[in-house]
Amino acid sequence: MSVDFKDKIAIVGAGCTRFAENFDMSYGDMLAEACFEAFEEAGVGPEGIDGAWLSTAFVDGSGMKGRSGMDLAEPVGLFDIPITRVSNFCASGGNAFREACLGLLSGVNDVVLAAGVEKQRDRPPQKSLVKMMVVAQHQFLQKGETAAGQFAVYATRHMEKYGTKLEHFCMVSHKNHKHGVKNPIAQYRQEIPMETILKSSMVAYPINLLCSCPTTDGAAAVVLVRAEDAKNFNKDYILVKAQELIVNSGWDLPFFDPRYDFSHFPSTRLAAQRAYGMAGIKDPVNEIDMAEVHDCFAPVELIVYEDLGFCKEGEGKYFIEEGRSTAEGDLPVNISGGLESCGHPVGASGIRMIFEITRHLQGKVGERQVKNAKIGLAHNIGGPCAITSLTILGAP
Amino acid sequence: MIGIAAYGAYLPRYRLAARMINEAWGRPGGRGEKVVGYFDEDSLTMGLSAVYHCLLGDSIEKAEALYFASTTAPFKEKLASTEMAMILNLSPEARTLDIGHSLRSGTSALLAAIETVKAGSLDSALVVASDCGRLEIPGGFNEAAWGDGAAALAIGRENVLLNLLHHYCYSDELTHFWRRADDRYVKYEDIRFPQVMGYARIMESSIGNILKETQYKPADFAKVVVDAPDIRSHQALMRKFGFDSETQVQDSLLGVTGSLGTAHPLVMLVAALQGVKPGDKILLASYGDGSDVLIFEATDALPEFQEQDGFNALLDRKELISSYTKYLAFTKTFETEFQDYYSSISAFFRERDRFSRLLGGKCRNCGYITTLALRVCPNCRKKDQFENMRLARRGVVFTFTQEWYYPSPEPPTTLAVIDLEGGGRVYCQMTDCSDPGIVKIGMPVEMTVRKYHEALDLPHYYWKCKPIYT
Numbered sequence: 001m002s003v004d005f006k007d008k009i010a011i012v013g014a015g016c017t018r019f020a021e022n023f024d025m026s027y028g029d030m031l032a033e034a035c036f037e038a039f040e041e042a043g044v045g046p047e048g049i050d051g052a053w054l055s056t057a058f059v060d061g062s063g064m065k066g067r068s069g070m071d072l073a074e075p076v077g078l079f080d081i082p083i084t085r086v087s088n089f090c091a092s093g094g095n096a097f098r099e100a101c102l103g104l105l106s107g108v109n110d111v112v113l114a115a116g117v118e119k120q121r122d123r124p125p126q127k128s129l130v131k132m133m134v135v136a137q138h139q140f141l142q143k144g145e146t147a148a149g150q151f152a153v154y155a156t157r158h159m160e161k162y163g164t165k166l167e168h169f170c171m172v173s174h175k176n177h178k179h180g181v182k183n184p185i186a187q188y189r190q191e192i193p194m195e196t197i198l199k200s201s202m203v204a205y206p207i208n209l210l211c212s213c214p215t216t217d218g219a220a221a222v223v224l225v226r227a228e229d230a231k232n233f234n235k236d237y238i239l240v241k242a243q244e245l246i247v248n249s250g251w252d253l254p255f256f257d258p259r260y261d262f263s264h265f266p267s268t269r270l271a272a273q274r275a276y277g278m279a280g281i282k283d284p285v286n287e288i289d290m291a292e293v294h295d296c297f298a299p300v301e302l303i304v305y306e307d308l309g310f311c312k313e314g315e316g317k318y319f320i321e322e323g324r325s326t327a328e329g330d331l332p333v334n335i336s337g338g339l340e341s342c343g344h345p346v347g348a349s350g351i352r353m354i355f356e357i358t359r360h361l362q363g364k365v366g367e368r369q370v371k372n373a374k375i376g377l378a379h380n381i382g383g384p385c386a387i388t389s390l391t392i393l394g395a396p
Numbered sequence: 397m398i399g400i401a402a403y404g405a406y407l408p409r410y411r412l413a414a415r416m417i418n419e420a421w422g423r424p425g426g427r428g429e430k431v432v433g434y435f436d437e438d439s440l441t442m443g444l445s446a447v448y449h450c451l452l453g454d455s456i457e458k459a460e461a462l463y464f465a466s467t468t469a470p471f472k473e474k475l476a477s478t479e480m481a482m483i484l485n486l487s488p489e490a491r492t493l494d495i496g497h498s499l500r501s502g503t504s505a506l507l508a509a510i511e512t513v514k515a516g517s518l519d520s521a522l523v524v525a526s527d528c529g530r531l532e533i534p535g536g537f538n539e540a541a542w543g544d545g546a547a548a549l550a551i552g553r554e555n556v557l558l559n560l561l562h563h564y565c566y567s568d569e570l571t572h573f574w575r576r577a578d579d580r581y582v583k584y585e586d587i588r589f590p591q592v593m594g595y596a597r598i599m600e601s602s603i604g605n606i607l608k609e610t611q612y613k614p615a616d617f618a619k620v621v622v623d624a625p626d627i628r629s630h631q632a633l634m635r636k637f638g639f640d641s642e643t644q645v646q647d648s649l650l651g652v653t654g655s656l657g658t659a660h661p662l663v664m665l666v667a668a669l670q671g672v673k674p675g676d677k678i679l680l681a682s683y684g685d686g687s688d689v690l691i692f693e694a695t696d697a698l699p700e701f702q703e704q705d706g707f708n709a710l711l712d713r714k715e716l717i718s719s720y721t722k723y724l725a726f727t728k729t730f731e732t733e734f735q736d737y738y739s740s741i742s743a744f745f746r747e748r749d750r751f752s753r754l755l756g757g758k759c760r761n762c763g764y765i766t767t768l769a770l771r772v773c774p775n776c777r778k779k780d781q782f783e784n785m786r787l788a789r790r791g792v793v794f795t796f797t798q799e800w801y802y803p804s805p806e807p808p809t810t811l812a813v814i815d816l817e818g819g820g821r822v823y824c825q826m827t828d829c830s831d832p833g834i835v836k837i838g839m840p841v842e843m844t845v846r847k848y849h850e851a852l853d854l855p856h857y858y859w860k861c862k863p864i865y866t
Contacts, residue, residue, distance in 0.1 A: 134802055139739040140751050140858040141768075143848055144802045144809045144825045152797035153813060160795075160837045205798035205808065205832070249774075255813055255823035256768050259775070262795045262813070 006278055009101045009240040010230035011393070013042030013223035014355040018185045019343045022217035027065050027119040028075025030219035034348075035076045035115055042223035042233045044111060046077040049223070051109035054085045055096035055116035057346035057382075058132065061123045066347070072115055090294060090382025091245065092116065093350020094389025097222065098243045104226050111233075116352070117219035118345030125215035141252045148204035148212055148297055150384045153255070155206050155299035157262035162314035164302065166206050170197040171320045172298040173211045173340055179327060180337020182368040185352075187216050187343035211298035216343025220351035222358070230396075238358045241375065241392040242278035244271040249386035265300075267388035268307040268381055276309070279392045281375075284309045285324075285331050288392075289373040290360055292353035294381045295338040301325075304379060305333070332370050335360070346382075350389055353378035361395040398514050399692065400558040402550035404450030404703055405666040406442055406526075407653060407710045408433040409828045409865070410726070412717050414540035420720035421535050430543035430654025432717060433528040435726040435805040436827055436846040437544070439466040440476045441857060443526035444483060444845045446548035446659075449703060449710075450522075453786055456484050459550065461491035461512065461521035465505040465658050468527050469494055470855050472577070480524070483845060483857065485753045485786075491518065499573075499623070499684030501525070502547070502658040507688060509551045510560050520552040527657025531727060533581040541626070542582065543654025547662035557701050558669075558678065558692040564606035567686035570594045572625065595629045595683055600636060602687035603679070607637075610691065614638050618676035618694075619668040621646040623661040623683045652711065658684075667707045672698060713865045715830060725805035732805045739851035749784055754843065754859055756820040757782030765819040788817035789843040791861070798832050810835050814861050816843075828862040840864050 015037025017030045025033070039045055056066035065071055069083030086096040093116040103109035123131075133146045142150075158164050174194050180186040192210060200210040223233070230237035248267040254260050272284075281287045293308070295301035302316040310331060311319040319325060325333035336342055336356045339349060357376035359365050378391040410433070414426035433442060443464060447456060462484070464477035477492035495501045495508070502525030509521040526546035532538040572590035573582050584590070599622065607614070614620075620639045624630030630648040631641075639645050646668040649660075656663050661682040668678065674696045681689045717723050725732050747769040749755045757766045760783055764775035767787065772779050791814040798808035810826035812835070827846050829835065841861035848856045 135736060136738045139737065139744065139851055139856055140848060142811075142823060143737075143858070144799055144811050145797070146799055146801050148801075149797040149799050149811055153795045153811070156797060156837065157795040202798070202800050202808070204800065207797075252768055252823075253770075253774060256766070256821055257774060258765070258815065258819070258821040 003105055004278060005101060005105070005240050005243050006280070007239050007241070008227050009104055009224055010227045010237040011222050011240070011354070011358050012225055012230055012233035012237045013038035013040070014221070014358045015041070016185055016220040016352050016355045017218050019216050019218035019345060019352065020187045021121045023121065025217065027060060027071065027117060030119070030217065031072060031075045031115055031117050034117070034219040034221040035113065038113070038221040038223045044223060044233065049078055049111055049113045050081050051100070051103045052078055052081065052083045052113040052115065053096040053099045054083060055092040055114070055347040055351065056085060056118060057087055057089055057092045058118070060119050065119065078113070088383070088387055090296065090346055091350065091380045091387040091389035092347045093220070093352070094378065094380050094391055095245055097351060097354060097391060098245050098389070100224050101240060101243055104224060110225065110229070112224050113221060114224065114351060115219065115221035116348040116350060118347040119217055120215045120345060121217050138252070142255065146204055148207045151297045151300050152204040152207045154262045154303060154385065158299065158303055159206065161263045162317070164317045167198065168302060168317040168320055169206065169211050169298040170194060172295065172301045173197050175320070175326050176295055176334045176338040176340040179335050180341020183337045183341065186337040186341040187214055188337070188341045207297045207299065213296045213339040213344040216345050218343065218345035218348045218352065220348045220355045222351060222354055236362045237396065238361045239394050239396050241394045242275040242390070244275040244278070244390045246271040246388045247386060251383060254384050254386055264303060264313065265307050265381055265385045265388065267386055268304055268379065271388040271390040272308045275390045275392055281392070285311070288331060288375050288377050290335055290357065290370045291331065291333045291377040291379065292336060292338070292356055293333055293379040295334055295340050296344055298340065300381065301333065301338065304381070308377070308379065327368070335368060335370055350378065350380045353380070354391060354393065357393050361393060397556045397559050397695070398510060398553055399551070399556040399560045400549050401552040401555050402450050402557070402701065403666050403669065404446050404548050405663045405707055405710060406446035406449055406546045407431045408437055408442065408544055409713065409715050410434055410717050411714045412540070412723050416720050417539050426540065428540065428651035429716070430540055431545055431656065432723060432726060433544040434828055436848070436860070437528055438470050438847055438855065439468045439526040439528040439546070440470050440480060440855070441845050441847060442528050442544065442546040443524040443548065444480055446524060446526065446546040447484060447522060448789070450548040451550055457486060459486055459490060459520050459522040460518040461509065462486060463493045463495060463505040463509050463521060463523045465495045465501040465523070465525040466527055467496050467499065467501070467658055468529050469496055479857070482748060483752050485755070496658070499658050499660065500682045500686060500688055502662045503680065503682035503688035503690060506549060506662070507563055507565070507690065513551055513553065520550065523549045523551060525659040525662045527659050529727060530657045531581050534724065534729060538582070541650070541654055543656055545653055545656030545659045545663050547659050547666055549662065555697050556695055557698040559695055560690060561693050562606060562610050562691040564602060564609065564689045565686070566598065566602040566605070568598050569685065570598065591625070591629050595625055596633060598687050599633050599681065599683060602689050603637060603681055606689045606691065612677070612691070616677055617644055617679045618672060619646055619678045620644045621661065621664045621668045621678060622681045623664065624648050624650065625655065625683065627651060669698070670707060674698060718830070722806065732803060737849045737851035739854070739856060741852065741854070751858055754787050754789070755784040756787045758785045767820050767822050787820045791816035791841055791843070793835065793837055793839045793841060794821070795837060796835055798835070806830060808832055812841070812861055814841060822859065824858070825860045826862060827860040834863060
């Protein structure tokens, strides 16, 4: 038996801190800010929440903060309820959101919180994610690789197989930075000329510096209830149309598995197929009004156009060339500026995307509003592309 | 018949021109070059490379002993030979022994192996001589003189190529070169004294004595392979005995490779074997705290033997190091790498079939080949069906990236997904590739063991791929 999420869960409150080098805020400070913004919109306080899920991908430098549900309880004042920490690499936020929905669907919970936070900049960038990849993993496997490299091997293969060029990846970054200018919570709010992006230094060939997301702090949170209760909390609620989480391989396996082609993301393809089925979407590019997709590195967004069925396999380059994913295009992608402009506090990003789509579907974004947005999609991919989280939201 | 049944040499790809050293120190001129191990090579990895040039897969595993001779072994306590035997998948019953402390130790190991087989204790043995990082202090007189190299010889009773006829060992304390236990650089005091009272006197005695004993005349040898500390001393000694430099004397290689330490006489032997005919006699002599002299006779099998990589190809396939600074980085004169990598000696131990020995696992149920330490087959999802299989050490690049943020003396670090011939896929660093522009999807590569890092203050050896240069 499969449980259908469609139209059964409502987002009644959403909050998000600025995504930046938040030197003035701790892990807990950011959680308090994001959660209380969501509480306020939902008209509840921490005492009104009866179950919570905390998304943090990686524990902080001390090795303690972000390990367990306690790290949400203490800063936000959530006590005497079940709280679970969720960690699933870049899909952590989407995963926490999914668990919160399941808490409501099961009938165990009535008012739940899904919060995501990552405190990366209490350490220099070289000592956070880079160090985790380079220094801390298995003594041999993938040794020499950074996070950029994990995705770069896909980009290299895509270039070889479909004739995609470095320029196409840079176009993705150019578009997202242009979108980010108008997003008040984004870390980078500056348009970057194509020439500058093209000439930026290599990080992991063929991914260059300006096609990479920065190391960022941030938190985001949503309050959820069952759809039938939504009006009691917030008349501007947003409905969940579908949620999928796919884990299709492991940390090392994709690189050592002869079945992998590296020209697409099988976990994303499968998640899209299932989520579209659940939401009743047959023609994604025409039925989806906006998408926030994982652009930790620009090639990922281009490949994901194909995996999400926005265009045919190998034609991601045309999708970006023709401007179809820009604010003015027929399917704006990463209108927030994406991870490239907003930054990527790993555990927070998935919920930040859901926050972004919620605000557009509510029609509350102002000048950068996607017009007539009714259906929005949030996508994360992580853990060398083995994990995809996909959430589809709709206006009631 | 007991003697050498297979041989192979290994020279790292990189060369440092004497001219570049002089340029760095503001001195004019400079002739010749020396072989320099890449930053991820040491005497152990170079010794393994020599073994792979000497023997093919199946026959390596049959060796009943591995003797490793080096003055630059990676450990003061812990056998390099045992780690090499593990990587080469020798039987745990194979004898392992590290021999060192002298440039003579290569020939001493060779003689010890032959005599052990002769005594009937063993049927076969591998002798590996390798030195990497015998360094002169930067700016010193001998900086261009000492290089890195390795040789491997298989000893046995069957298919013998070189039959040992006679040997003579001469031990003589004379302080020429030395390093104390903790010295990084090789020391010496006088130049002329050890040339005259050391090399010339000792070698005249050892070679003279074996000629006297065996009644051979200098003209009886097709090849004369004699190690030397410098080119002039070598030439003077050859003249003294009247060996003909055109026809008999094997070039000292000192101007081409530098002195390769304990490997040098054996590398010279490998070089000398090109063109040797059945019945030819070869005189091999080492120098260091005395001298070993060995006389071999080539058998009918010698011309048939095919090296895995011909010696001339090893000499020719070279690349000059682009700067003296890079040479200092390669030789770890300053640190360019992280020192605090994670590791676990227990994980190292339990995963050594896959990661040290490069054995794949083939699923008995569905035939899927894994190169990871898995229990459940990702293809058919049956548990504990993987059977060890030897993987090919050649393959092609399926996809790759080049990392500029991984600390390395020579960024970027290329990482490549490799499809091995005959199945199995690995993902690893590419080495010996100073030009990132040559890396392409579909490019053929060869697998080689290199040092990844020294987590836990322990050298960590694992496989890298390298371009197949022609």
